[in-house]
Structure formats: structure tokens, C-alpha cells
Amino acid sequence: MGTDTTKTLSASEESYIETIGNLIRERGYARVTEIASILNVKPPSVTNMLQKLDEQKYVTYKRYRGVILTKKGRSLAKTLERRHNTLKRFFVMIGVSDENAEKDACKIEHEIDPETAKKLAKFVEFVQSAPRTPPFLEHFTQYLETGERPKECKVKIQIKES
Numbered sequence: 744m745g746t747d748t749t750k751t752l753s754a755s756e757e758s759y760i761e762t763i764g765n766l767i768r769e770r771g772y773a774r775v776t777e778i779a780s781i782l783n784v785k786p787p788s789v790t791n792m793l794q795k796l797d798e799q800k801y802v803t804y805k806r807y808r809g810v811i812l813t814k815k816g817r818s819l820a821k822t823l824e825r826r827h828n829t830l831k832r833f834f835v836m837i838g839v840s841d842e843n844a845e846k847d848a849c850k851i852e853h854e855i856d857p858e859t860a861k862k863l864a865k866f867v868e869f870v871q872s873a874p875r876t877p878p879f880l881e882h883f884t885q886y887l888e889t890g891e892r893p894k895e896c897k898v899k900i901q902i903k904e905s
């Protein structure tokens with residue numbers, strides 16, 4: 744532990760950090776009742792967890808007052824938010840519904856290796872910053888809809904094989 748930044752929190756603990764970060768970003772504060780309702784847990788569980796996260800220096804929590812993220816907590820919240828966005832954008836890109844993309848991003852963001860997250864972020868950035876939708880993505884969308892490779896793909900394959 745100490746200044747070690749490697750993963751020391753469970754997925755559930757990380758979800759608290761993410762939720763607190765989102766609440767503070769959206770409203771400027773985070774309260775136990777709101778955290779409980781978002782995470783679908785009872786307020787006493789939130790209180791216990793906040794005390795635990797306070798001991799580990801991720802948050803500053805005083806009973807009957809709000810909770811704020813420490814520098815360490817903010818840094819983790821930012822990493823999770825970035826991963827969440829990358830994963831969600833990637834899933835939507837390959838045709839997953841917004842709802843499932845959101846749900847799966849929130850599960851995977853806690854388990855994904857930093858290298859994988861980084862490369863995936865680069866990939867999403869590369870595709871989305873392209874001047875137009877890359878042909879392979881248009882072709883993939885067609886493939887999803889029809890189950891067939893577009894003609895252009897087939898021609899290229901034939902040329903290669905002959």
C-alpha cells in the first residue's frame with residue numbers, strides 16, 4: 744500500500760469512488776442517501792464503506808456531513824471515468840445498445856488491465872478522430888445487419904487468394 748498506486752480496491756469499493764466522483768461532478772456534493780440509492784444499498788452500508796475508504800485515504804468523510812474525494816480518490820475516480828467512457832464508446836461503436844454498453848463498461852472498468860485500457864482508448868480515439876467513418880467500420884455495420892461482407896471486402900479477399 745502506501746504510495747503504491749496499484750489496484751488495492753475491490754470492484755465494489757471502486758464503484759463507490761466512481762459514484763461519489765460522478766455526484767460531485769454533477770451536483771458539487773455527495774450525500775450518503777444519494778450514494779445508497781444509486782448503488783442500491785442501504786445507507787448504513789454506505790456509512791461503513793465511507794469509513795473504510797476514509798481510512799484508506801480515498802475520501803474524507805464526517806458523519807452527518809458530506810463526503811469528498813481526496814487527491815488519491817480523485818485520481819482513481821478520473822481513471823475509472825476515463826475507462827468507463829472508452830469502454831462504452833467502443834461497445835457502442837461495434838453496435839451494442841447504449842444501455843448494455845453503459846452496464847458492461849461499469850463492470851469491466853474495474854477488471855481491465857491498464858495496458859488493455861490504454862490501447863483500447865487509443866483505438867477509440869483513432870477511429871473517432873478519423874475525418875470520416877473508417878470503411879471497415881461501415882462494412883462491419885453492414886455485416887451486423889446482413890451477415891454478409893460488403894462486396895468491396897470480397898473483391899480484396901479474392902485478389903489476395905488468387
Ligand code: FE2
Nearest residue numbers: 827848849852
Ligand atoms: Fe462506470
